[in-house]
Amino acid sequence: MADTTTLTKKDFKSDQEVRWCPGCGDYAILNAVQSVCARLGIARKDTVFVSGIGCSSRFPYYMSTYGFHTIHGRAPAIATGIKTANPDLSVWIATGDGDGLSIGGNHLAHILRRNLDVTILLFNNQVYGLTKGQYSPTSPTGQRTKTSPMGSIDRPFNPIGFALGCNATFVARTYDTNIKHMERTFEAAARHKGASFVEIYQNCVIFNDGCFDDVVDKGVRDDRLLDLVPGEPMVYGAGRDKGIKVEGFETIVSGAEDASVWDAAAASSAPAFTMSMMDENPGHPNPIGVFRAVSAPTYEEVSASQVAEAIEADGAGTIRDLVYAGETWEVA
Amino acid sequence: MADTTTLTKKDFKSDQEVRWCPGCGDYAILNAVQSVCARLGIARKDTVFVSGIGCSSRFPYYMSTYGFHTIHGRAPAIATGIKTANPDLSVWIATGDGDGLSIGGNHLAHILRRNLDVTILLFNNQVYGLTKGQYSPTSPTGQRTKTSPMGSIDRPFNPIGFALGCNATFVARTYDTNIKHMERTFEAAARHKGASFVEIYQNCVIFNDGCFDDVVDKGVRDDRLLDLVPGEPMVYGAGRDKGIKVEGFETIVSGAEDASVWDAAAASSAPAFTMSMMDENPGHPNPIGVFRAVSAPTYEEVSASQVAEAIEADGAGTIRDLVYAGETWEVA
Amino acid sequence: MTTTTEPGSDLPLQKQERVVIRFAGDSGDGMQITGNQFTSTSAAVGNDLATLPDFPAEIRAPAGTRPGVSGFQLCFSSIDIHTPGDNPDVLVAMNPAALAVNIGDLKTGGVVIANTGNFTEKDLKKARVEVNPLEDDSLEGYRVIKVDINKRVAEALDGSSLSTKEVQRCKNFYTLGLMYWLYSRPLEPTEEWLRKKFAKRAELAEANITAMRAGFAAGDIHEMFQGRFEVPAAELTAGTYRKIMGNQALALGLISGAELAGLKAFLGSYPITPASSILETMASFKRHGVVTFQAEDEIAAICAAIGASFTGSLGMTTTSGPGIALKSEAMGLGVCVELPLVIVNVQRGGPSTGLPTKTEQADLLQAVFGRNGEAPIPVLAVASPSDGFDCAIEACRIAVEYMTPVILLSDGYIANGAEPWRLPDVDALPSFEARFEAPRGEGAAKYMPYSRGQRDERPWAVPGTEGAEHRVGGLEKEHLSGEISYDAENHEFMVLKRQEKVMGIRASIPTPTVRGPQGGDLLILGWGSTYGTIIDAADRCARAGTQVSTLHMRHLWPLPDGLDELFGRFKAILIPEINLGQLARILRGEYPHHNFISFPKVQGRPFLSTEIVEKVSDILER
Amino acid sequence: MTTTTEPGSDLPLQKQERVVIRFAGDSGDGMQITGNQFTSTSAAVGNDLATLPDFPAEIRAPAGTRPGVSGFQLCFSSIDIHTPGDNPDVLVAMNPAALAVNIGDLKTGGVVIANTGNFTEKDLKKARVEVNPLEDDSLEGYRVIKVDINKRVAEALDGSSLSTKEVQRCKNFYTLGLMYWLYSRPLEPTEEWLRKKFAKRAELAEANITAMRAGFAAGDIHEMFQGRFEVPAAELTAGTYRKIMGNQALALGLISGAELAGLKAFLGSYPITPASSILETMASFKRHGVVTFQAEDEIAAICAAIGASFTGSLGMTTTSGPGIALKSEAMGLGVCVELPLVIVNVQRGGPSTGLPTKTEQADLLQAVFGRNGEAPIPVLAVASPSDGFDCAIEACRIAVEYMTPVILLSDGYIANGAEPWRLPDVDALPSFEARFEAPRGEGAAKYMPYSRGQRDERPWAVPGTEGAEHRVGGLEKEHLSGEISYDAENHEFMVLKRQEKVMGIRASIPTPTVRGPQGGDLLILGWGSTYGTIIDAADRCARAGTQVSTLHMRHLWPLPDGLDELFGRFKAILIPEINLGQLARILRGEYPHHNFISFPKVQGRPFLSTEIVEKVSDILER
Numbered sequence A, B: 001m002a003d004t005t006t007l008t009k010k011d012f013k014s015d016q017e018v019r020w021c022p023g024c025g026d027y028a029i030l031n032a033v034q035s036v037c038a039r040l041g042i043a044r045k046d047t048v049f050v051s052g053i054g055c056s057s058r059f060p061y062y063m064s065t066y067g068f069h070t071i072h073g074r075a076p077a078i079a080t081g082i083k084t085a086n087p088d089l090s091v092w093i094a095t096g097d098g099d100g101l102s103i104g105g106n107h108l109a110h111i112l113r114r115n116l117d118v119t120i121l122l123f124n125n126q127v128y129g130l131t132k133g134q135y136s137p138t139s140p141t142g143q144r145t146k147t148s149p150m151g152s153i154d155r156p157f158n159p160i161g162f163a164l165g166c167n168a169t170f171v172a173r174t175y176d177t178n179i180k181h182m183e184r185t186f187e188a189a190a191r192h193k194g195a196s197f198v199e200i201y202q203n204c205v206i207f208n209d210g211c212f213d214d215v216v217d218k219g220v221r222d223d224r225l226l227d228l229v230p231g232e233p234m235v236y237g238a239g240r241d242k243g244i245k246v247e248g249f250e251t252i253v254s255g256a257e258d259a260s261v262w263d264a265a266a267a268s269s270a271p272a273f274t275m276s277m278m279d280e281n282p283g284h285p286n287p288i289g290v291f292r293a294v295s296a297p298t299y300e301e302v303s304a305s306q307v308a309e310a311i312e313a314d315g316a317g318t319i320r321d322l323v324y325a326g327e328t329w330e331v332a
Numbered sequence C, D: 001m002t003t004t005t006e007p008g009s010d011l012p013l014q015k016q017e018r019v020v021i022r023f024a025g026d027s028g029d030g031m032q033i034t035g036n037q038f039t040s041t042s043a044a045v046g047n048d049l050a051t052l053p054d055f056p057a058e059i060r061a062p063a064g065t066r067p068g069v070s071g072f073q074l075c076f077s078s079i080d081i082h083t084p085g086d087n088p089d090v091l092v093a094m095n096p097a098a099l100a101v102n103i104g105d106l107k108t109g110g111v112v113i114a115n116t117g118n119f120t121e122k123d124l125k126k127a128r129v130e131v132n133p134l135e136d137d138s139l140e141g142y143r144v145i146k147v148d149i150n151k152r153v154a155e156a157l158d159g160s161s162l163s164t165k166e167v168q169r170c171k172n173f174y175t176l177g178l179m180y181w182l183y184s185r186p187l188e189p190t191e192e193w194l195r196k197k198f199a200k201r202a203e204l205a206e207a208n209i210t211a212m213r214a215g216f217a218a219g220d221i222h223e224m225f226q227g228r229f230e231v232p233a234a235e236l237t238a239g240t241y242r243k244i245m246g247n248q249a250l251a252l253g254l255i256s257g258a259e260l261a262g263l264k265a266f267l268g269s270y271p272i273t274p275a276s277s278i279l280e281t282m283a284s285f286k287r288h289g290v291v292t293f294q295a296e297d298e299i300a301a302i303c304a305a306i307g308a309s310f311t312g313s314l315g316m317t318t319t320s321g322p323g324i325a326l327k328s329e330a331m332g333l334g335v336c337v338e339l340p341l342v343i344v345n346v347q348r349g350g351p352s353t354g355l356p357t358k359t360e361q362a363d364l365l366q367a368v369f370g371r372n373g374e375a376p377i378p379v380l381a382v383a384s385p386s387d388g389f390d391c392a393i394e395a396c397r398i399a400v401e402y403m404t405p406v407i408l409l410s411d412g413y414i415a416n417g418a419e420p421w422r423l424p425d426v427d428a429l430p431s432f433e434a435r436f437e438a439p440r441g442e443g444a445a446k447y448m449p450y451s452r453g454q455r456d457e458r459p460w461a462v463p464g465t466e467g468a469e470h471r472v473g474g475l476e477k478e479h480l481s482g483e484i485s486y487d488a489e490n491h492e493f494m495v496l497k498r499q500e501k502v503m504g505i506r507a508s509i510p511t512p513t514v515r516g517p518q519g520g521d522l523l524i525l526g527w528g529s530t531y532g533t534i535i536d537a538a539d540r541c542a543r544a545g546t547q548v549s550t551l552h553m554r555h556l557w558p559l560p561d562g563l564d565e566l567f568g569r570f571k572a573i574l575i576p577e578i579n580l581g582q583l584a585r586i587l588r589g590e591y592p593h594h595n596f597i598s599f600p601k602v603q604g605r606p607f608l609s610t611e612i613v614e615k616v617s618d619i620l621e622r
């Protein structure tokens, strides 16, 4: 599957004019993905980008790989067919908070629990961009939009918690203004064997400008973001002086020296769940990085192995033995 | 809303012949619900049972209340309309593992996150009963059914984990052969203000007989089930001699005396999540009871209050001021 | 085949051309097995046959109640037949509920075999029967044979090691034995089957065999019949035969269709009555390389199939009406991306959840028109259980040759019905191998995903193909390049191109042939499962001296060429349909100047040939 | 209204009956605001008018590119008009992309006003224009007015406190001022509007006003025009008017419809272009007691609406084609449970995602036939922006009076188009108050949910009503009791009853009236948004000496009574549709013996009246 020629980021740029609004966070995400694709060394011909509908779902057009811009919310379902039918392909899904968590929530849930080996990028801008600014399932309660003039009355999903609740084997978060972190996260996700879910905090300059500024803004982010690095202590802060210490189910903001070491591979996803809700505690940072990375058999592998096993046991079937089977009788 | 006359269980029995297979776990669940309805004292006229499609979804026909047997998977969506349009009604949803977690997973997720004040009973028999025995999203990997002759290749959902991942405010589990426990659980769920989710281990005598026997069978259940009672120590065992002790994210099987006290109202749902996965650890019991019970504003309340607020602010609108608004001009 | 010693051979043996039996009992009574065994044996002795099981409504109702009744009707004959028959000659009723539910259909003068052992007060009450019908005169006009089968089987298995419950479970084989005697059938095929089925519990096999033999040899009962019957072998076309059910034939056809195209079959499906068994059957054929995916819902099922087709598999999806409704958005995507896709709709009673276990043909207009925008999809329909095999292959052919979704309609009546299937010459099956774009090197011309071949089909390049990387999707495509295009003229061009492509399928389908006179007063036109009934009705008319012609339409969209001329040869065209006249509506829209007479029946069950015969004489007398 | 001092009043003032202007610029240039202001002012001076915005394709493309072009066309007149006009008389092009995209539509001899400030090399490149069209002869045949608006506005706002960027944002008001001058319109209404809009940033209001006044007073530019125009007030029927957009009218109508029925309006919806603004508008009317629920998808949206109707609200759902596809299963449920429900489909270009921002009428067959089983639903369609109000009320009336889902079709052209709306006499609006079953005491007769009223509607008992507790669902219902029934005859009865009920709506709808001669050679028949164009075309024919009649159909299913007789009076019936002939197909199916000529156009945009005029002369000359 891997191609020996050395691929560059440019190889993954398509000839299509990119049509997001100037300043949209999607540009940076595209860039990062193109870099990671080059680094993975998987040929363009063996790579497929699948998306639903939304600004973010225009993604496949900008990749010089195979691509499928499907219908709203259904990218995981189409990708399931693609990956199961041809497990050799490297399959990516680009989706939005509306596409992936509103209309497409069920397909997302099921692809995660089935653990297909795909990489899912959820562009979370807490708004419906393409349809011009309605609230989404990740919009904070109270957000005023065209359809919530008195403020949204929905309690939002936490995409990380949702993915964990679906038993996902790889769950991570990154944000659009940190190319390095995105690249690192995307690469880990792509290399993970199984369904990888990555939430990306993405700015929509038009309909929800600055929605993540309180945590990702250059001025505050060192103190407001905690990068979960498997096997590393949970340290953050401009001076890397702060840490998170786990006690029971509680997290405590501590000095760097007392920080607990982050284990993304724990058998239970409870620690990841705790982390995903950490920022609801006053004074706690907002976690990014890898929440969970465990291994489990992939759907497409087991599917293929059952077919192989059946063939091995009874021989490959032909139309003749399909038709001339069961109780037959002759009429002369 | 509450009715002053004393209601009895019989009042909630409809005149319809119950048509489940003899021995089906659904009968006991029906019984328990009828008892609880009587105990709640809410008039039949103010109670609505909503269901999707499946054996379990026949439920509304057997209740003498208002009822809606909708289409496959959509009960939460219909119930959302019912409850939002008339917050005074007591609304129940009866659904199956297929209806609620396969085709209807997304609606279930969204009603939970929105926190409508409804009571959801998920009859989990780990199989599609009505369509005669295909595997479901809760069937254990490897289960052989009509559609999985070599064993199911899906990793199952854990319904409790799923509900927690959707940020549900009340999450519980019970089982069909323990009327008392069912009644206690249903009553707590019904009295909870907000979306209550109850998974019920339900035996399907025809297509999945004994699916929960390893934990609910009379002979083993005392030692295999741990009943989570908010505020009580986590003690179990025929002699109530065993306990569960929580250390960090780990649970340890201990003596009764060392058992931790169960807190279903913790701000974070991580403890509930830990419990929901506990039985994956060797030697651990299978948890039932109340995993989570926290309070949050309900969708229908806030929806109604925005309407009330708008009316208070600007006066109740009439057709005239709807039409004769904006910039108008006269033509003589 | 050795012949069994014949008890009661002193009784008169009467030849019959065609017999219809209905077995009816409680869901737990094993009536489906009984019926199927009788069918297999009749097949083995060379009868033509057709069967129709009648399952109880979705949920297993309590034992002994009317909703719990399970029935199985079969027609076996020495002549060519096409339906399981209008009214049974013989009704086997294992309990009062079975009798109550089925007696109305029995032919006047027909035989009732009633298991008196199950006609106790309690049984009557469960069946909501006030007075024991075996004891008042409500069965006047029928010949009633009363047998306490419970007792008989207990006697026959007296001393067996089985529990009482297990002994009673052999009742259906006692009954079967009795019927085998009545119709002079051999026991051996069933004995063989039993021994195989209970290979691991020989005592069960033997008990059932003993029970069956007891029924076969019950001289005192035989007396009551005053004679037994023989239905000689039918003159069937020479060949190898097997009994096949509709859904099974579809499954075999879909797998074969993919293989004929040189593609891997990928089925994305979600269980739904009465389509589920296609998925179940295909899931059991893994050694044919079939990949089945049980999806979370119908939308995911079709989407996965589209995804699989994108990679070069032949994507398929199977469902029933409500599932089709859910798939309609994705079908539009299929139209737009122009990938092969076979969509099977096993129709059931509607609207909405409707009558899930009953049959109907009311999804035709949905199939042809039920999508947003101009989204043409070819539609064809299965005529009979075995026809499912050919139709499935034909659906695959169209999908692959024209790069298009195809809808294949069947219905509940066909799905569960069975008939003998003369097995095809495998080497003579049509071949329509799919062609993929070859990899292209650096300098090669750019791959144009929306260029067109001789059938207006677009070229298929699958992931893994170097140099043909491209993007597809549901937005309007630019002709040739396939890039997104909002251009007005291009849109019109593409709308017309998709329409032309689908209409162009006409070039590959034959004008259906008229059976009977090629012109005249009346043509009976049918589609789908009315096929057999219409032929039976026409044959009955012919026997009664009235020649009427019939025409069966396999292809419903596009309509084949030549129909206008053909219709012009008839004064009137009668269209019986299990809906409110959907094909009639389509035909009127296309060929406004013919005299179409719509003949609707929407009762969740097939037409009786009598109904059509009567309608024909009504029309011709006018 | 005070009149502004008139600069350039020395130039000749020419009267015009009807002017079409198109404003075109980059998405960021504020062309929609400019267009809307010109429209409001024209309305205020008493013109008749019609507008059509042309939004860029879904995503904001990079500034200056062709996909980023945003346009707004308006037609204002002193005569009765019905469309925004075929070809603009004046094109305002703020950049080369806007020019390139729109020039093809400009009337021969028309005026181009080009902002030369945005025709730099860089701008040309972004627009993929090779040579500056202002500098070669590609604009021959047009009068080209070149103005460096960038520079002009900078000059006008020299010394302002605003940033350069903010100053440049006033360009559109400079342009608007220029157009106001050209067509002799007052500035006051816009000044007022600006002051209100920027109440919190007065400096912005003033800057824009200054810019506008500068454009209005730019004498040197005025010279280039060699004259200015006046379009006197139209003779409109007396009354109070307001400008209304299609989706807005629908929202107001839906709210009013519920109120007229005495019900709470409940809208379950999921955003989708071009329907979203109905949800947005209704969400802003909470003080009318409207409850809006933004669902997780279209299925949940319609299901919630059905749930709300179950409780006694008037459930509604709004969407576009792909959403309708998703809702089709639930629509079947609506048919089965017979609850009122209004389903709005604002059609867009299809199939699949298609052309989301373009218009089409290709969902008609889906509306009428796109469900499994026999699931009849009445269908009606909106003719023009203001007609949305009446149609929405009519849809509510049918839903409530007949206890049925109703589909109301609109399209992208109507959704975003605007016209003056003569406000109705609120007291004269139809009333169709819903009746709920009263509570019943112990001894009262049992509530029969599937008994029937005079219109075959079933009685509506809502939760909270003592003694009327009952269950509904999607399985077939027993007549009267509403219990589940698998009975064959009952099923047929219910299928026919549902059909009759919907067909019975005919009794409450008028035969549409023919405009023009009541019989003759040709009738132009239209539905939905072709309304205005057909009338314009007929009027043009009339002016040219050919009388053709027109007929507009609001009710599409069931078809109103009297059509057969009406059609019989014409030799031919021309049916222009923005699809491949869907209404023509339906009419042929119902009235096979008339001469329907289908006239399809599927370019994602409305017909031009010219096209219809030409088609008419084609037909009449034959």
Ligand SMILES: Cc1ncc(C[n+]2csc(CCOP(=O)(O)OP(=O)(O)O)c2C)c(N)n1
Binding pocket: A053, A054, A055, A056, A057, A071, A072, A095, A096, A097, A098, A099, A100, A123, A125, A127, A128, A129, A130, A131, A136, D270, D271, D272, D273, D298, D322, D323, D326, D353
């Ligand atoms: C079936 C269907 N319903 C609705 C839409 C309209 N629609 C397109 S994109 C979108 C939401 C996009 O939001 P998100 O996924 O967050 O993507 P973003 O544009 O914010 O990147 C909606 C509602 C559609 N295209 N199809």
Ligand SMILES: Cc1ncc(C[n+]2csc(CCOP(=O)(O)OP(=O)(O)O)c2C)c(N)n1
Binding pocket: B053, B054, B055, B056, B057, B071, B072, B095, B096, B097, B098, B099, B100, B123, B125, B127, B128, B129, B130, B131, B136, C270, C271, C272, C273, C298, C322, C323, C326, C353
């Ligand atoms: C749209 C649609 N798809 C499929 C079905 C068929 N169907 C009915 S019930 C069911 C699954 C039932 O499983 P579950 O919810 O677990 O209920 P159970 O019967 O086990 O109680 C399915 C697939 C349907 N009725 N409608």
Ligand code: SF4
Binding pocket: A019, A020, A021, A023, A024, A025, A026, A055, A056, A125, A129, A130, A203, A204, A205, A206, A207, D059, D060
């Ligand atoms: S609308 Fe928002 S999300 Fe969409 S392209 Fe523009 S900035 Fe990006």
Ligand code: SF4
Binding pocket: B019, B020, B021, B023, B024, B025, B026, B055, B056, B125, B129, B130, B203, B204, B205, B206, B207, C059, C060
């Ligand atoms: S099939 Fe199973 S779940 Fe359904 S009624 Fe029977 S025992 Fe209960």
Ligand SMILES: [Mg+2]
Binding pocket: A054, A096, A097, A098, A123, A124, A125, A126, A127, A128, A129, A136
């Ligand atoms: Mg978004």
Ligand SMILES: [Mg+2]
Binding pocket: B054, B096, B097, B098, B123, B124, B125, B126, B127, B128, B129, B136
């Ligand atoms: Mg189940």
